[in-house]
Amino acid sequence: MKKVVILKSDNDNSEVYSSLLQKHNFQPIFVPTLDFSFKNLDTLRDRLLSPYKYSGLIFTSPRSITAVKDALQGQRLKDDWKTLENYCVGESSHDLIQRSLELNTKGQHSGTASNLADFMKTDLYNKTFTLPFLFPCGNLKQDVLQNKLSEYGYSLDCVEVYETVPHENLEQNLLDLFEDGSSPEYLLFFSPSGILYCSSIFERHKLNVANCRLVALGPSTKKAIENKGYTVYRTAEKPTPENVVSVLLDT
Template sequence: MKRVLILKSESDSSEIYASLLAENNFEAVFIPTLGFGFKNLEELRGKLLAPEKHSGLIFTSPRCVDAVQSALQGAPLPEQWKELHNYCVGEVTHNYIKSCLDGLNSLGKESGNANNLADYIKEQFEGNKSLPLLFPCGNLRTDALLVKLMDAGFLLDACEVYETIPHPDLAENLSEALKAENVEFIAFFSPSGVNCCYEYFTKNNVNLTNKKLIAIGPSTRKSMENKGLTVYRTAEKPSVEYLIKVLLNPDGAAPTASENGTKDE
């Protein structure tokens, strides 16, 4: 069985990843790359308690959902948010929102990345543009979504609610995982995860020439290429189905930037 290093934290979707990969003769090994620290939660709480001052919410990761849940301090999300225009990136984030925030529905889960979500919002939004969309985000966010929506006349209330740091056990876990001889693939899930792992690779002179490096999404691919890492293939969206598509049928997967231009998230 071929081993795939999954460079992301285990989550509600981890069992699905492990199960579906095993069905296709791949062993998934999860290595958390990032740690997080929340901040500005009182500021976020004030905004969450004033839905009448916003046109909706934007979530680009499960961590943003965690921040909202922490800011609410056990209280339910005000019901009025359910009547507004709420958006998210990815199936995992969509499901996490529903489970953590009292069944709140969000649109755009199929967008795959923040850049595509901005396009989706521009096409689908039918609300009041004079009120801002609340956007809880991290310190390493890209500005593509903000710029694209603001250029289209939207107001955004971006609230930085968490900081990203390397996971404290990253070096130890990577060292142990790379000892196995059957590691053929390494899947990177975020630009910040790439940065953390690259620091370990260079510091420890890790030879990656015999590994097939997979990028999950265009922004991750771009980050890998900027570090000089050779991208084997790119999974179009952050889901296990797209990852398996790359593993089983690389020639039918999305081409790397060198083959088909570069996309920004």
């Protein structure tokens, strides 16, 4: 079986990746890459209590969903949000929002923040909105979504609700993978911050990743890998287990 190292944060769909990869004769090795600390939840709570000030909610990461849930402190999201225009990136995020917040969102198929902005432009065609969209986000967010929506005539109220840091065991786990000069066949990166933290470890310990096939989840991660001087073997355009396996099988 071909070893696939999955460099991502822990979340609920890890088991789905594992079973699907094994089904196709891959051996998944999960290496928790990122950790998160939440902040400004009181500020977010105040915003969530005032849906009349917004055109809707936008989610681009599972952490932003968790932040909203935690900010509500056990209360339900106000029903008024359900009548607004709410969006997210990713099928798993869409399902999590439905389960944890009882809220329907659109755009989950878009795959990236840039594609989501384009979808929103089409979806909101001929509709006029003067109120901003509430956007819970992390400290490493990129400006693609904000810039594109501004170009299309929409605004965001960005609330930074979490910080991204390297997982405490990341360095040791990577050293174990490359022990005795061995290397896994695939390294699968899920985020630009993941390659940022991993590459510093590769460089510091002179780990040889030349024999590894680096797979990126999304164009932003692909660009981050290339900016570090590495070659991208394949890019999965959508954040789904099925798309990842399809890319790995495309050899």
